[in-house]
Amino acid sequence: MSDAVRLQLEDFSQDEEVRALRASSQRMGGIAIFLGCARDFSEGRDVCEIGFDAYRPMALAELERLRAEAIERFSLLDARIVHRLGTVRAGDNIVFIAAGAEHRAPALEACRWMIDELKERVPIWKKEITPTGESWVTPHP
Amino acid sequence: MIKVLFFGPVADRVGLRQIEVPFRDGLCWQDVRDVLQPQYPEAFALVSVTAVNGERVRDDGHTPLADGAEIVFMSRVSGG
Numbered sequence: 001m002s003d004a005v006r007l008q009l010e011d012f013s014q015d016e017e018v019r020a021l022r023a024s025s026q027r028m029g030g031i032a033i034f035l036g037c038a039r040d041f042s043e044g045r046d047v048c049e050i051g052f053d054a055y056r057p058m059a060l061a062e063l064e065r066l067r068a069e070a071i072e073r074f075s076l077l078d079a080r081i082v083h084r085l086g087t088v089r090a091g092d093n094i095v096f097i098a099a100g101a102e103h104r105a106p107a108l109e110a111c112r113w114m115i116d117e118l119k120e121r122v123p124i125w126k127k128e129i130t131p132t133g134e135s136w137v138t139p140h141p
Numbered sequence: 142m143i144k145v146l147f148f149g150p151v152a153d154r155v156g157l158r159q160i161e162v163p164f165r166d167g168l169c170w171q172d173v174r175d176v177l178q179p180q181y182p183e184a185f186a187l188v189s190v191t192a193v194n195g196e197r198v199r200d201d202g203h204t205p206l207a208d209g210a211e212i213v214f215m216s217r218v219s220g221g
Contacts, residue, residue, distance in 0.1 A: 036221050052220065053149045055213055058195040059220075083220060095221050115221055123192070123213070124220025125149025136150040137219040 004079065005063045007056060009086040012096055017080050021100045024078035030104035032111035034097040040090035042137075045130045050094070052085045055123040059083075062122045066114060074110035076101050081114065083124065143173060144211045147184070151216050154184035164208040171202025173212055187216035 001020050006012075014035065022028060038050045067079045082096045095118070099110035119139065126137040143162040147155045162173050170193055178185040191198045192213040193206065206212075 053152070054220070055146065055148050055192070055195075055215070058192055058213070061195060119218070119221045121218070122220050123148065123190075123215055123218050125216070126219045126221075127149070136153070136216075139217045139219045 004081070005060065005067050006082045007054060007060055007063070007085055008082065009084065011084070011093055012082045014096060017082060017096055017098055021078050021080050021098050025100065027102055028077050028100040029102050030107040031098060031100045032104070032107040034095070034111050034115045035093060036095035036115070038088045038090050038092050038094055042128055045128075045132070047090055047128045047130055049087050049089050049129040051087045051127040051129060051134070052083075052094075053125045053127070054085050056085075059123050063118070066117050066121065069117075070099065070110045070114050074099065074101065074106040074113070076106065076110055079110065079114065081118070083118075083122075085124070087129075142209065143168065143206060144209075145173060145177065146211060146213045148213065149216060149219075151184050151187050151214060154187065155181045164206070164210075167205050169203045169205055170198060170212050173206075174202070174214065177214075185214065188214045189217050190215045 040047050063081050070079050076099050078100045080098045084094055097114050099107045101107040127134055143164050145160045147158055152158050194211055
């Protein structure tokens, strides 16, 4: 089975990730999923591709820590985080987060918390590639 | 030697992804920043976080580094 936290160039399968999450416990009554995708339009411009740069060892360690904190904080049964690096095309998957808990409320809260924390803490940078040039994304809520 | 790494927009503005700085006893990450910032002011204008050996630093920059330490001067992250 693949690791619960991964940084990878290739796409991921949501079905496989959910299957792996569900395999960790039959007590899971609620699973919340966040799927981040590459938009084809941003800040008034067409976007063809998005490039990702990362301080990989620290990013992976920070994601592991984030998952452990979420499991502890929301009493999750399991959680998974997969983030792609390299270049993705508009419409492609970027990030997958899943939280499994006994009930829906902690699963939903944990999922929201993990993507918000990821955007604040994990050393990954996103560059939008447009027909007229490239620009690094300025963080916003 | 001290290895200094740059990523994302900071790397673009520096024009490099890695620089090596000679080690000396008592050298701190703030000393390294004081050397590099005047050389790359546009890059350091973006820097909001510093990491030493893969950990975000929370000290005042005056903890001595070990030879071979890795420093990353980072801008705000934008993953996800």
